Amino acid sequence: MGSNVSTEQEWSQAEPKNQAEPKSQAEPRRQAEPKSLAELKSLLELLSLAELKSQAVLKRLAELKSLAELKSLAELKSQAELKSQAVLKRLAELKSLAELKSQAELKSQAVLKRLAELKRLAELKSLAELKSQAELKSQAELKSQAEQEKCQTEKCYDPRDSTLTFVDREDEFDFLCEGFKSRRALMSCGHAVTPMSLTKWCRRLLDEGKSRFTCGQSGCDVEWPYSEVRKMALLTSEEMEYFEETSASNAIKHHFDAKLCPGCSTSVVRKETSNLSVRCAVCTADKGRAYEFCWQCLREWKGPAPRSDRCENDGCCNEPLKTLKNCLDIIFQSVRGVTGCPSIRACPTCGSLLEHDRIKCKNVVCTQCRKEFCFVCLKLSVECLKTSSYYIPCSSGVAPRQTSIPVWKKE
Template sequence: MEKVYQPNERRFVVVDGGPDDLDYTYECYRSRRARLSCGHHATPSSLTDLCTRQLNEGKSSFSCDTCGAALPYDEVRIKALLTPEEKEHFEKTLAFNATKTNPDTKICPGCNTSVARRQLSNLSVNCRVCTKRTGQPFEFCWQCLKKWKGNRSRTDRCDNDGCCNEALKTLKTCPVVIFQDIKDISSCPSIRACPTCGALLKHSGKMCKNITCTRCKIQFCFVCLQLTSKCLPTSNYFTPCAIPVAPRQTSIPQWNKD
């Protein structure tokens, strides 16, 4: 169904022609453009398509395709006329992309700003922006990204239904990778957590078995999870490792930047 602005959305819609106080009809708003915070314009469909493409590119925030200015999620949600399904998809993908590119930050479910966690052993995180805005402490779960429920200082989960570690779930359920240029390697998961920093990385199956982490820039073997410098002396880029395929990971390595 085509996305169309309604007359009650005139506060941000650019309507060509007619006095400002004209009571525009539904048809007058077909394919009209929204005035973005950066000053440029977009239809609800074009804004949805732009932000969907940026999500698919792995971005954890939105920006204007013309000038590059940041577009807050709250603005996108309203001006793109996101459906409930689109909102859920956008919010989950934003959070996943933020975790993938920078595991040290998450998107607050209250204000959709990036929040860093001070205590790595505590899943309950306080958002300063929401706390300042509402005048009351606002805490959310680092794992399920919902408003915190239950006792604090927990490391496993909060009391929200379905709370689980999505990264570990991904590592557990991802399909195996089929290496096109390496024979005799099977049962290797297609997604691994970098053994140095914990960032989730996916192997396409093309080229060699080694991969360079996009976050910490360390190269390691995707098959045995050893650093490339330790794997290569007993094998090469296109042959099986001297040790068996590393099993699916059950924990996320913490990056010690020191």
């Protein structure tokens, strides 16, 4: 538009110069001037439109370029993602393969370890079998040797002895099933023995403090004279000496409640059964002072006296009372409804400790005094059976654990 204005001014300024021109020439020129302005204006508008269109085209081109770039970027991104997924998938496959390989290695190691263990077990089993075979062979050899020695050292009856009554049956006193080789002969009570089984049984009686030799079969209380035992057991001179001395010592203890003094080995009789402190007259005279020893631990008395439980010596305790206190309860197989009964009792007559075998009835016979009493209520059977029977609970209930040992008052 600025160019049109300047042109008009130029033309206005030029008019005076041309005033001299003829009128007929000026009019056509004036008519042409507006036409040129319109064309210029139209051209300017077209130019402006062209510029606008060019700008729009450029803008569109920029947009298309941007879209192309975005599309390219998207395609690149998609390709990258696909490549990344492929890489991840490959990594997962490699990881899976690594895990499978690791598992296979572990399994292989486990198999090798198991094979090694099985091999070791087979070796140990083989060694154990070899050892067992060697032991069995050794045991067989030892047994054979023992049997040979036994045949050489075992006491046997003379088959030509007409004073003996031989029988062809089991040795009824072979309680440990040792299988003695001698022939069997009858005792006066009618039970079959061998010299070895009879010797062992009688020695057991002496070691338990007995002074008499009685039959050990259930229901048989026959007492054998020492002469019969000596003959039937084929006692040696050493055995006869032991039997006679031990029997006499046990008899003294049994009838007079006597023990050997630890100071002089003299037999001392206890007068007061409730007092463990006992004075030895021989030691008192020899030492010139009162010498007392403990009836329980058989050491010189220590501490105040009299006492019925223990002296002050270390380790002095009443073992039978300790046993009565700590023994387990018994469960009878044939007597129902009895609970809390100790499995070991002191005989209410003589004080000997007895253990019930849990079978049969509740009544037992003391091996020392031969008295029968109830293991549950501790009454003599003749008293217990007045209100009860052998296989039912006692009317007076279960007697408590004993806290003292009864002293046998011999008639």
